Amino acid sequence: MSTALFLLRKLMQDRSAFLGFLLILGLVLCAIFAPYLAPFPDDVWDLHPTNRLMPPGGEHYLGTDRMGSDIYSRLLFGARITIVIGVVAVGVSLLIGVPIGLLAGYYHNWFSDLLMRVSDIFLAVPQIVLAIAIAQTLGPSLNNVILALSLTYWPWFTRLVYAETRSLLNEIFIESAIALGASPFRVIVFHILPNVASPIIVRTSIGMGFTILTAATLGFLGLGAQPPAPEWGRMISESREFLPDAWWYALAPGMAIFVVVMGFNLLGDGLRDILDPKIRRSSHAKP
Amino acid sequence: MSADTANEPLLGVSALKRYFPIRNVFGRRINWLKALDDVSFEVRRGEVLGVVGESGCGKSTLGKTLMGIHSPMAGEINFDGREIGALIADQRRAIAKDLQYVYQDPGASLDPRWKIRRSLHEPLVVHTDLDRAERDHRVSEILEAVGLPVGHLDLYPHELSGGQQRRVGLARILTLQPKLVILDEPTSGLDVSVQATILQLFRDLQASFNLTYLFISHDLSVVQMMCDRVIVMYLGKIVEAGETDAVFENPRHPYTRSLLAAIPRIAGKRFTEDFWLEGEPPDPGNLPSGCRFRTRCPMAEARCAAEVPELRSLDGRQQAACHFA
Numbered sequence: 083m084s085t086a087l088f089l090l091r092k093l094m095q096d097r098s099a100f101l102g103f104l105l106i107l108g109l110v111l112c113a114i115f116a117p118y119l120a121p122f123p124d125d126v127w128d129l130h131p132t133n134r135l136m137p138p139g140g141e142h143y144l145g146t147d148r149m150g151s152d153i154y155s156r157l158l159f160g161a162r163i164t165i166v167i168g169v170v171a172v173g174v175s176l177l178i179g180v181p182i183g184l185l186a187g188y189y190h191n192w193f194s195d196l197l198m199r200v201s202d203i204f205l206a207v208p209q210i211v212l213a214i215a216i217a218q219t220l221g222p223s224l225n226n227v228i229l230a231l232s233l234t235y236w237p238w239f240t241r242l243v244y245a246e247t248r249s250l251l252n253e254i255f256i257e258s259a260i261a262l263g264a265s266p267f268r269v270i271v272f273h274i275l276p277n278v279a280s281p282i283i284v285r286t287s288i289g290m291g292f293t294i295l296t297a298a299t300l301g302f303l304g305l306g307a308q309p310p311a312p313e314w315g316r317m318i319s320e321s322r323e324f325l326p327d328a329w330w331y332a333l334a335p336g337m338a339i340f341v342v343v344m345g346f347n348l349l350g351d352g353l354r355d356i357l358d359p360k361i362r363r364s365s366h367a368k369p
Numbered sequence: 370m371s372a373d374t375a376n377e378p379l380l381g382v383s384a385l386k387r388y389f390p391i392r393n394v395f396g397r398r399i400n401w402l403k404a405l406d407d408v409s410f411e412v413r414r415g416e417v418l419g420v421v422g423e424s425g426c427g428k429s430t431l432g433k434t435l436m437g438i439h440s441p442m443a444g445e446i447n448f449d450g451r452e453i454g455a456l457i458a459d460q461r462r463a464i465a466k467d468l469q470y471v472y473q474d475p476g477a478s479l480d481p482r483w484k485i486r487r488s489l490h491e492p493l494v495v496h497t498d499l500d501r502a503e504r505d506h507r508v509s510e511i512l513e514a515v516g517l518p519v520g521h522l523d524l525y526p527h528e529l530s531g532g533q534q535r536r537v538g539l540a541r542i543l544t545l546q547p548k549l550v551i552l553d554e555p556t557s558g559l560d561v562s563v564q565a566t567i568l569q570l571f572r573d574l575q576a577s578f579n580l581t582y583l584f585i586s587h588d589l590s591v592v593q594m595m596c597d598r599v600i601v602m603y604l605g606k607i608v609e610a611g612e613t614d615a616v617f618e619n620p621r622h623p624y625t626r627s628l629l630a631a632i633p634r635i636a637g638k639r640f641t642e643d644f645w646l647e648g649e650p651p652d653p654g655n656l657p658s659g660c661r662f663r664t665r666c667p668m669a670e671a672r673c674a675a676e677v678p679e680l681r682s683l684d685g686r687q688q689a690a691c692h693f694a
Binding site for chain 1: 436437438462463464465466469470472474477478479480481482491492495496541
């Protein structure tokens with residue numbers, strides 16, 4: 083708990099990281115309180131053909147879409163989908179990638195080499211291409227997008243944890259824990275894992291932004307959540323035929339994606355500065 | 370310990386070999402680096418056995434092979450009446466309770482993210498079934514023995530001074546009350562006054578915990594002060610062994626003589642003044658034929674290139690591997 087407080091205090095000193103933190107906090111609050119914040123919560127699925135494509139202003143802060151639904155309300159509910167995609171996909175990637183990285187790094191035999199070559203293959207193909215292929219094969223749905231993102235993002239964690247574990251094994255405190263007679267489980271879980279936690283946390287934050295962006299791309303291509311789900315990427319895709327006249331239709335979800343991804347990236351950079359003093363981004367973030 | 374095991378050596382090493390492969394850029398083995406080649410010796414209960422030699426002579430490999438960090442390629446390691454060289458991992462880990470290794474800087478053996486208390490409890494958690502209170506009791510006993518206040522338990526390693534870190538590192542080893550402690554270069558990097566304190570600490574701990582030490586060092590004056598017996602290694606082989614006073618007063622192998630001549634002295638008798646060790650040891654991956662020392666030996670003759678000198682007993686107190694000893 084004290085670690086979390088320490089992190090928060092350090093974050094407040096780093097302006098851009100704190101901005102990132104606030105943006106993400108905003109996203110989470112929007113998602114939680116969407117039913118109360120949205121002026122027309124039923125517009126997630128309700129159609130009002132008479133109100134089609136109304137510009138921002140009046141009772142529709144961000145205008146209406148092609149079905150006459152309130153864009154602002156739909157964006158708020160879309161935040162929920164965005165968070166679910168990010169958290170589940172990155173969470174699953176962590177659960178797959180971290181243990182493989184730890185085991186492959188610690189044991190370093192033919193089997194770990196095999197695991198690392200598999201992760202290299204995944205890393206060699208751009209994530210978006212692989213994710214499109216998987217999502218396309220499984221059929222378009224939100225769950226399949228999450229699955230596709232999980233299956234393609236875990237090698238990032240594996241690579242990271244593997245490299246950190248290999249270098250930790252050269253540290254005397256790890257070697258001496260082994261010499262002390264500690265079991266591999268003990269060494270990995272109590273000594274190695276806490277010492278690779280910092281880069282994992284940083285990669286998680288950046289990975290959230292990256293995953294949300296990729297998910298929006300998949301949604302834009304029609305592979306994600308199906309209508310009437312208010313998925314941001316899909317909303318941009320729907321808006322294309324009404325551009326440039328209904329500019330607000332594309333701008334609103336586009337800005338939402340931009341702000342959220344930027345939030346995660348700023349936070350990730352800030353966390354990197356705080357947790358890993360070896361790589362300094364700027365001088366105002368003091369150790 | 371029954372009466373007949375008391376006279377048996379605590380550690381018996383015979384014909385121990387540990388080679389490291391030298392590989393070319395394609396990963397093919399092109400040669401062997403013979404870090405330990407046919408090493409045999411024993412450590413008696415309660416003694417301090419010194420291992421000396423230049424860097425790269427196999428001292429540390431010896432320590433780590435005994436600890437099981439490297440596995441031996443051939444030979445036997447008999448510890449406390451049990452062959453431990455070829456044990457499987459689980460059994461080997463259990464041996465660690467009685468056989469412990471102290472790193473050159475024991476402070477570096479502490480996890481930087483762990484408080485001292487947790488680091489000191491860890492060996493007991495791994496090897497015993499003691500509950501928390503019993504562990505606390507044992508830890509505070511040891512802490513007193515190494516001369517640290519109990520208040521330091523809630524600090525992180527980086528909050529301690531270098532000397533205090535070393536003491537914690539030692540305390541960590543001693544919580545298990547091991548029978549044999551391998552000390553690897555325990556005084557290097559310390560200034561002389563701290564060195565003296567640490568050596569005194571080793572002596573005190575040996576007395577109060579009934580320890581046996583294998584003392585690996587390149588500092589001959591420290592070895593002379595601390596050790597009952599000493600073995601001298603050169604490129605993976607033992608070249609001379611014996612009781613410390615015998616070896617220091619009358620070194621029989623030219624390598625030992627050169628080493629002793631290299632001790633800087635301000636006053637007092639200088640050892641063999643005419644002997645100085647020249648050049649670097651040869652590439653350990655490409656050893657000279659016959660005697661390994663002949664390329665640097667002032668006494669070398671044709672016989673030295675042809676025949677490998679065996680380690681032979683000279684009198685009751687000393688052994689040397691030289692044709693002319």
